[in-house]
Amino acid sequence: MADDILVILQQEAGKVRRVALEMLSLAQQLRPGQVTAVTFGPDAESTKDVLGRYGADRMIALNQDVFAHYSSDGFAEAVRQIQNAVAATALMFPATAWGKDLAPRVAGLLQAGLASDCTEIRSESNGRLVATRPVYAGKAFATVQIDSPVQIFSIRPNIQSVKETNRSAEPFDCPIDLQALSFQSKVVEVRTQATETVELTEAEIIVSGGRGMKGPENFQLLDNLAQALGAAVGSSRPVADEGWVPHSYHIGQTGKVVSPNVYFAIGISGAIQHLAGISGSKYIVAINSDPEAPIFKAANYGIVGNLFDVVPAVTEAVHRLKAEQ
Numbered sequence: 001m002a003d004d005i006l007v008i009l010q011q012e013a014g015k016v017r018r019v020a021l022e023m024l025s026l027a028q029q030l031r032p033g034q035v036t037a038v039t040f041g042p043d044a045e046s047t048k049d050v051l052g053r054y055g056a057d058r059m060i061a062l063n064q065d066v067f068a069h070y071s072s073d074g075f076a077e078a079v080r081q082i083q084n085a086v087a088a089t090a091l092m093f094p095a096t097a098w099g100k101d102l103a104p105r106v107a108g109l110l111q112a113g114l115a116s117d118c119t120e121i122r123s124e125s126n127g128r129l130v131a132t133r134p135v136y137a138g139k140a141f142a143t144v145q146i147d148s149p150v151q152i153f154s155i156r157p158n159i160q161s162v163k164e165t166n167r168s169a170e171p172f173d174c175p176i177d178l179q180a181l182s183f184q185s186k187v188v189e190v191r192t193q194a195t196e197t198v199e200l201t202e203a204e205i206i207v208s209g210g211r212g213m214k215g216p217e218n219f220q221l222l223d224n225l226a227q228a229l230g231a232a233v234g235s236s237r238p239v240a241d242e243g244w245v246p247h248s249y250h251i252g253q254t255g256k257v258v259s260p261n262v263y264f265a266i267g268i269s270g271a272i273q274h275l276a277g278i279s280g281s282k283y284i285v286a287i288n289s290d291p292e293a294p295i296f297k298a299a300n301y302g303i304v305g306n307l308f309d310v311v312p313a314v315t316e317a318v319h320r321l322k323a324e325q
């Protein structure tokens, strides 16, 4: 297993996130037959079939009760122990809030280099991995080579297509010294926000509103468009700061980093801090009444106009096209 990639996965109640499948597909592409998935929690084993189908050759399921809820220090120590036992040369984490918290702690414990929020990983002829990651708020991309014996990467969601195979993951028993885990913080309650839309970081289409929306009551227009497109709804930061939408909608340098196929920026000026969160989008469509708005420089398609006229017209057009199909 020494040349394996350890893919550290987040799952809740047996539900595997799409980024987990993307990471497994990527790892399998880089090191065929050498992919070990690690999952946590009492439902960990229930994910075996799906993880195998998407690229896990082996699976380490930490199904003890202590792993039911995330704890930075306890989980980091568990990953350290697994790595000490299997001596993998590379570890992958999702660049989600969970992975962004866990990966640097594991890197610290293992004294290993970490490339975070990678948008591409390739394998060199000597088997070492090299990453591409955005820098300067997404204005440039850096090629990162990690020289420590163990290489650690966190992978941005939505950058890799998933590939289904007929592989099955072999269970691999890796005993953990539970006494050595320190849980300095404990999750006492999890409150999930009821939402009918897709999680932003994994959404294929995002409809996002800015200050041009004028007030919270007008976000219904975006909800309607999002519903027609099967999209998630996001926002610029001031809109979330004003309380027009929940903070979980906030996209940008200080919010979520998204990489959908299509990003609709509606009544958003295109400040550099907002662009930092959307530069991974394949297509940006801007709707803005100001033809000089900076968002048009970043956009692939632009509509100059009053959003209160344009958005309902686009929504209607989507319904019409769907009806014709």
Ligand SMILES: Cc1cc2nc3c(=O)[nH]c(=O)nc-3n(C[C@H](O)[C@H](O)[C@H](O)COP(=O)(O)OP(=O)(O)OC[C@H]3O[C@@H](n4cnc5c(N)ncnc54)[C@H](O)[C@@H]3O)c2cc1C
Pocket: 209, 210, 211, 212, 213, 235, 236, 237, 238, 239, 250, 251, 252, 253, 254, 255, 266, 267, 268, 269, 270, 271, 272, 273, 274, 277, 287, 288, 289, 290, 293, 305, 306, 307, 308
């Ligand atoms: C340290 C720091 C971090 C930051 N982090 C973030 C971040 O993570 N995310 C983020 O978004 N911002 C962030 N900001 C704020 C950022 O600088 C901008 O202020 C913010 O992105 C602007 O939001 P906006 O585009 O919604 O509003 P505005 O800049 O006010 O733009 C509103 C746009 O709506 C258009 N408009 C108005 N009426 C209509 C209409 N009827 N029809 C069509 N268009 C219309 C206007 O022409 C304008 O372009 C950060 C700032 C700092 C200093």
